Amino acid sequence: MKRAPFLCLIAAALVMALAGPAAAQMAAADLEKIPAWLAESETYGFGVGLEALSGTAWKFITHVPDTAEFLGEARRRGVRTFPYMTFYQAYLAMTYQDFRLSDHPDWILVNTNGRWAPTGFWESEDAKNMYCTCPNVAGYADAVLAYLEKVMKRGASGIFLDNVHPNRECYGENFGKHKHMFPTQVEAFADLMRRARELIKKYDPDGALLINSADPASLPAEFWPSTDAEMSESYICTWVATDRWGDWHKNWNGLDKKVPAGKQVCCLSYLGHDTKHSFKDDAYFCYASARMMNFIWGAGYDKAKVGDDSAMRTLYSLTVGQPTAPETVVDDVHYRLFKNGLVTVNPTDAEKTLKLPAGLPTPLLWDVYEEKEVGGQGGPITLTLPPQSGRVYLFKPSSARDREHNQHQLIVRTQPSLGKTRFELDGQPMMTYGGRWTTEYIKGPNYGDFIAGFDAPGWHTITLVDEVRKEMLVANSYEDAYALNETKMPGATAGAARAPDRLGKYMDPSEPGKVFEGKPFRFAGWAGPVKGKKKTIRVYVEGKTEVTAKFERE
Ligand SMILES: [Zn+2]
Known part of the structure; x- marks a missing residue:
């Protein structure tokens, strides 16, 4: 038995040697394959310390400090970390990702009028004195990759690459500001992503490149091969709206059909800004909607403002497992079966009942939201789902049924x-x-x-x-x-009768x-x-x- 993996390696090498181009193609497809831990992740940590790990099922945390101490300690504890990076913008007058843009003004993206291109967040997020960088410039590409190599050496499992939307043209060559490596900006950015992912894999073969374009449905096809997981930011809940936003059916549900097979998506819901629903109801609705697609879910919120965030701690602790069936819609109610339970979403404004199929692993369910048992009477289970609700149920082996004795x-x-x-x-x-x-x-x-x-x-x-x-x-x-x-009590000290x-x-x-x-x-x-x-x-x-x-x- 012990020799089996070794034999497999030899067999694989033989196939490579004999089959030539076909095998090489297979290897290329393998390179694009995302790591198993990422494919199987259910929730993740977003910008939190290692103390937040306790009681969670997280395999990774994003937006972590880039220090050797943090990254090293996280790796020692077996959790994967992804410090933040961007290839889109930089501060002019601050050292950022190990360089100062003021020292390299030739790396700045150039507008049609020959001027430096200010960041797209200049007004909306008051990101003053930040400029777009040109991914098509060799010196810039080498600089960000040098920083990436540094965080990999410190123990990171990759990076969280933000702002993957390099749609802006650069006129740097036209104005003699810098030279471009590729004919288009998309090609330049795709190549930078490819190099970044190769570097990650060099230091951690199980590492990953997590990216954020905010909208996986519109990510340029050129970027997917180097992407392990995209992000759906402001998933259902956002910090710029006081209600759930977007159209659940058009924007949030079915996103998995717009993503290449085998790639993953991290959903990020900003909770605590919605005044129409409770924090708990939003958490469950967003969680169930994301998990329905087998996407990974996490939330950003201000604990000080939110107060009781026990709903989040419960959801983060769950391991529902991998799906065992596709998403199913019955009477406008969506549900999906997983190895250890199921999720439901009722996106309508009416209360609904959902009759579950027979043959579930257990005749009893644990309703995680209500913290109570459902079913167990024999026959199919019928769930009652409030309007605009998300729920998660775990299969619950009963302690009473099938008892051998004393029935x-x-x-x-x-x-x-x-x-x-x-x-x-x-x-x-x-x-x-x-x-x-x-x-x-x-x-x-x-x-x-x-x-x-x-x-x-x-x-x-x-x-x-x-x-x-x-x-x-x-x-x-x-x-x-x-x-x-x-008789004498065990451990009794009083000796006399x-x-x-x-x-x-x-x-x-x-x-x-x-x-x-x-x-x-x-x-x-x-x-x-x-x-x-x-x-x-x-x-x-x-x-x-x-x-x-x-x-x-x-
Ligand atoms: Zn340029």
């Missing part, structure tokens, strides 16, 4: 509940529960009852022994309760907090499936069967 339960009660009352069940002694000790005496949920379990249905004989029930001895402490039983009459008190069996006053209880008859006043009865036990012995105070 048929006989519960014999006393009324009023009388502790330590003696019966016989099929000729053998049984006694009702009479309370127990922790740091105080507790009656407990089964006080005054006894319970018997059977593997098969059948007839059983119950005889009441204590026709008259008098005082009940209640121990003074946990330790005294052991001593009453003539005490007089039995000092170990407990004689209490009222119906109210063990009260001292017995001398008036006993007398049997008054049976209630339940068998009635009457005979001491001995026969009961057929199937499923849960309850019989009550009624008593009256004399």
Whole structure:
């Protein structure tokens, strides 16, 4: 068995040697393949510290510091990190990605009028003194790749490359400002991405190039081969709107059909700005919408403003697994089955019910949003989905069903509940529960009852022994309760034996907090499936069967 991988390697090498160009094509396709950990990721961390990892299913974090200390520590803990980079813009008068643009004004993209091109965010995000950089200039391309190599050496698994929208033409050559390597800006940018990804793979064969054009549906085809994961930024929720934005059907659902097979998308929802829906409802709606496409989901929000963000911690902890079926739409409700559960989205303004197909791995589901069980009655499960809602359900193995033993339960009660009352069940002694000790005496949920379990249905004989029930001895402490039983409490420190009459008190069996006053209880008859006043009865036990012995105070 151990030799198998080695043999596979030889076999692969042989195929390469013999098959020539076809094998080379296959290798090229392999190069474009995204790493398995990314393909299987479900949620991710966005701009957070390593302390945020606890309790999450994250395999990676983006927007992390580029320091050796951070990147090294993250790698040591087994989480992949992606520091931020851009090949689009830079600060003129600050060192950024290890260079100062003021030292290299010839790297700045040039407008039709021969002037430096200001960043597109100059007005909208007040990004003053930032300029577009020209990816077509050899010196600039080498500089950003040198910085990328540095963060890879420090332990990064790649970079999060922002602003992948180099649509602007550069007239640098026309005005003699710099020389271009490629005829078009798209070719230049695609080549820079290719080189960046090769560099990432050189240091981490399982590394990845994560990019953000904000809209995967319109990413130029030239950029996909070097992309492991694109980003859908402001996915459904954004910081520039007080409601969910876009059209769910047109903009958000079905995005997976506009992305090349095998590539991944990170959805980023900015929560906490929507005044029409709760933070939790938005979180679940965005999560379920993204996971419906098997995309990776994360959120950005201000914890100080949001307050209770437990909904996020719950969603980040989930491992729903890979899809086992395509997205399905029934009566405008979308759902998809995964290895460990399912997600639903009701994008309509009406409450909907969804009847799930038969044959789910378990007949019971855990509703993560409501924190309760659904189904389990046998037959298909029907879910009730509020308008404009996203939900996630996990398959839940029941602890009760398919139990091997004691499926048929006989519960014999006393009324009023009388502790330590003696019966016989099929000729053998049984006694009702009479309370127990922790740091105080507790009656407990089964006080005054006894319970018997059977593997098969059948007839059983119950005889009441204590026709008259008098005082009940209640121990003074946990330790005294052991001593009453003539055994020693494990770990007990008090060594000397005490007089039995000092170990407990004689209490009222119906109210063990009260001292017995001398008036006993007398049997008054049976209630339940068998009635009457005979001491001995026969009961057929199937499923849960309850019989009550009624008593009256004399
Ligand atoms: Zn240029």
